[in-house]
Amino acid sequence: MTVPPTPSASRPPPRRTTRIVFSLVALILAPLSWWWSIDDPYLRASGATAWMMLAAALFLGLSAAWRDHRRWVRAVAGLELLCGVLFLWAFFGWAVLPAAAPPPRAPDFTLPDQDGHPVTLSSELRAGPQLLVFFRGHW
Amino acid sequence: MRARGGGILAISADDLEEARSLRAEEELPFRVLSAAGLPLLDDYGLAHPEGGLEGETIAIPAELLVAPDGAIVWQHVAGRITDRAPPLRILAAIDEHFPVRGP
Numbered sequence: 001m002t003v004p005p006t007p008s009a010s011r012p013p014p015r016r017t018t019r020i021v022f023s024l025v026a027l028i029l030a031p032l033s034w035w036w037s038i039d040d041p042y043l044r045a046s047g048a049t050a051w052m053m054l055a056a057a058l059f060l061g062l063s064a065a066w067r068d069h070r071r072w073v074r075a076v077a078g079l080e081l082l083c084g085v086l087f088l089w090a091f092f093g094w095a096v097l098p099a100a101a102p103p104p105r106a107p108d109f110t111l112p113d114q115d116g117h118p119v120t121l122s123s124e125l126r127a128g129p130q131l132l133v134f135f136r137g138h139w
Numbered sequence: 140m141r142a143r144g145g146g147i148l149a150i151s152a153d154d155l156e157e158a159r160s161l162r163a164e165e166e167l168p169f170r171v172l173s174a175a176g177l178p179l180l181d182d183y184g185l186a187h188p189e190g191g192l193e194g195e196t197i198a199i200p201a202e203l204l205v206a207p208d209g210a211i212v213w214q215h216v217a218g219r220i221t222d223r224a225p226p227l228r229i230l231a232a233i234d235e236h237f238p239v240r241g242p
Contacts, residue, residue, distance in 0.1 A: 041225035095219045097199050100185050102214055106205045107182040111150065111172040119148065119172055121205070128145030129212075129237050130205045131229065134185050134198040135151045136220065 016064035020073050023060030027080050030054045030087070047091060058084050106132065145207075145237070150174055151198055174198070185216070204232055212236045 030053035037043035057080050065077035110120040124130050147169035180186035185199045200217035202224045213232040215224035 041223050045219065045222045047221070091219075095221060097187060097217055097220060097222075099218075100187075100199045100201065100216050102184050102201065102203060102211055102216065103182075104211060105209045106203065106211050107179075108209070109174075109179050109182070111174055111179065113170040113172055119170060121148075122209070124146060124148065125205065125207045125209060129207055129233075130145050131147045131233070132201075132203040132205060133147060133149045134180075134183070134201040134203070135149060136187075136197050136200055137151055 013069045014067050015070070016068045016073070019060050019064040020068070020076055023057045023064060023080060024076060026053045026057035026060060027083060030057060030083075050087070054084055054087055146170075148172055150179070202229055204229075204236060206236065 030050045033049035033053050034043070034047050037049055043049055061077040061080040065074045068074075106121060108120070108122045110118050113119050121130065149167065149169060149171045151171070151174065174180060180196065180198050183201075183203075185201050186196050187199045200220070200223060202215045203211050204213040206212045213236060215228070217223065
């Protein structure tokens, strides 16, 4: 016959299943919210919605695991903490570009356009001002 | 820009094929230029070495407004890979530097 383990405290630890589930939902929504708002330049640059979701996930997850001793709850909270650290690193480390300073005058160029026709900046400028948009790539 | 006689030129280190498919897929109304393998990005101080998916040099995202005399009168250079100039700020800069005079 097995003896049930005696709880160390007189009261059983509170179970915070709802809170940890909501924290997981917020964690999943964090990158999705940034993706959905990618066409808004301010949200795209600041990642504000993703930050808020991540903060909510961390708050809910850590506060749930604080008193809830079940292993999976602690594992989820730990995963969320790891995601938070990764997100911080991605935003403040990986995504930071080297400092760049274009010259005061635009160097002239001749480049092929999408159809292979050469385009020369100086001759385009004869028609009027030009907006040059440098972008990372087609992806 | 058209009302001012000018235009928009998009530039990246993509090759011609990628430029063509990008313009078609996104239905871009402006020309997409290819600076693949050329020192242009260095000339503009906008090279990001090993920034590409395969470690190639690509452009740092930037928007430059160039006056007919070649001077860069307004610019926005990204500090992070997700940084882009808000379209309204670009339009405001165009209005400020190249106002369209009414009849």
